[in-house]
Amino acid sequence: MPITLTIPDGLLSPTAQAEAFAALTEAVLEVSGLNGNAFMTSNVVGSINVLPREHVLVAGKPAQAAFVELKLPEIALATPEAKRTFIEKATDVVERAAGGRLQRDHIWSNIVYAPDGAWGIAGRSYDNGDLISAITGSAA
Template sequence: MPITLTVPEGLLSAKAEAEVFAELTRSLLGIAQLSGNPFMTPNVVGSLQVLPKNHVFAGGKPAPAAFVELKLPEIALARPEDKQAFIEAATAAVERAAEGRLQRDHIWTNIVYVEEGSWGAAGLAYDNARLIGAIQAAAASPANA
């Protein structure tokens, strides 16, 4: 479940970059009720895109702004309240990480759902049933008891 965070250079310190990604990951897993799941935890991945200041726009003009994009299977965060919870958590995490250098109204989050059967990990395509099975099997593994 990739998370992409895009920010202009100078917005986040190196320490804040790592911290915000850890917080986004914890938030997603917690909201999805998958915290500690040995299958899902390592499959929440992401990238940080730090662009030159004049390459980040709001209202058609260069501006300090941040964009969080989450891609996941249709079954994840399917309830409106889960989407709202992730958007709130992501906004708060980025706002804290920016340490006053970013206004809340310049943080945008979107959730993109991948087509059924097109979420992949380790070379395997997962449809909803296979994904649920992998999550449940990992949770039931004796190593996790």
């Protein structure tokens, strides 16, 4: 379940980047109720995109800003409450990591869903039923 954190160069130290990504991972697992689930834990992956400062824009101008994108199968975080909770937690994580160098209103998050059957892990296509089976199988 890829997470992409995009930030301008210099906003977060390498240590703060790693801590923020770990906390975003924890937020996904917590909100989905899957803390400790081996299948889900090993499949929360992602990247941190550190861009030149002039390539991170707000209103068309360079700005201190951060963007969090979470990609999920359509069965995950499907309720409005789960979406709200993840977005609140993601914003809190990035704001804390920035240590006062980033305004809260310059943190954007979004959740993108893959259609049923369009989720791939290790070259295998998973539909919603396959994912549920993999998740519940690793919980057993």
